[in-house]
Amino acid sequence: MSVHTHPETETGTGIDPETDRELAPEVDTEVDDEVLHDSVSLFEGDEGGLEYAQRRALVTLLKQRFISARTHPRDWTVLVEHERLLRSRLNDLFLDLQVDRAREVAWKRQATSETGSRFPTMLYDAAWSREETLVLVHLRDRLRAGLASGDLRVFVDREDVVGYVASFRPAHATDVAGDDKRARNAVASVVKSGLLIPTATDERFEISEAVEPLIPLELLQDLLAALVAANSNEVPAADDPDDLFDDVPDAAGSTTGTTAGTTAGEQ
Structure with a gap:
């Protein structure tokens, strides 16, 4: 997905x-x-x-x-x-x-x-992977919580993000090592996009203020619902999760996506 x-x-x-x-x-x-x-x-x-x-x-x-x-x-x-x-x-x-x-x-x-x-x-x-999408959802949530509590800059640890992604691993998933590697690669990809800003330590990042406007609340809710449905044994009542992920409008005004995209070659 x-x-x-x-x-x-x-x-x-x-x-x-x-x-x-x-x-x-x-x-x-x-x-x-x-x-x-x-x-x-x-x-x-x-x-x-x-x-x-x-x-x-x-x-x-x-x-x-x-x-x-x-x-x-x-x-x-x-x-x-x-x-x-x-x-x-x-x-x-x-x-x-x-x-x-x-x-x-x-x-x-x-x-x-x-x-x-x-x-x-x-x-x-271009497309965010499932793991990259989870990273973005978590960053937006952490950013809003930090700003609401009065923080001027909000930071997150790599292991915290990786742990959040792992919490969405389906019960039937057995490739723990592979899932962990994909989660860490997702963090690296989001760092490269500029939405996570490196600090003096490799294990801690500042969350860019761009995360929130690029991932509007409506999209966040739809993504979380799709992820939960995808991990559930229940049949979704509405659209199939894969269809939802392909069709939700993004903040960049496109018909597919979670963030503003890039012109050919943008990271």
Whole structure:
């Protein structure tokens, strides 16, 4: 069972999945903006109309699942100042910009026409595994609980997450070692996506503030219900769990998925 994160929603630049697969969540570049502030012409024959900082923010939006004030402070500042301009450039690519100013997180999603038809897209399908989905559900729950208790930053231990995933192991499952390995690989995958932020120790992570807006409450409830039903011997009264996981709308506005996706190549 898997959960689509982006039915043509994000995993990189949208140009070459093989190239972008190597990309990890980026940090701000080292280029000195001051050198490039005087002109929007940045190279010979340049017909672009954006300044360097605006272009950099646009590229980051295309390459990453999300940007935030925490992970990309310079790009976030540019986005806040030029949101309408950057939204326009994304719209030209049939992408819609989503901005959560309260949590200081922004992400993109595939635009849908008013008639429901699909636009040409540079995005491709990708899916969270069952274990990755459980990790995301747990992180969202832990994040909300921590923030509700007054924590400004919420942390989680690797073993806590792995234990949560294990709690959903069906009673008939016998491959304990294999299940444990898949759970640990799921944690590593979510770290690579940027939704878990490494700390000084390999066994502890900070939960990104992007988890909550990218996994809305309605989707969380549906995912948990599907997971429980999948592990139950009872026949679900409504949709089959596998169908639910394939069809639940995601926060990125796609028809399948748990999180904002990535353009082809985004991690």
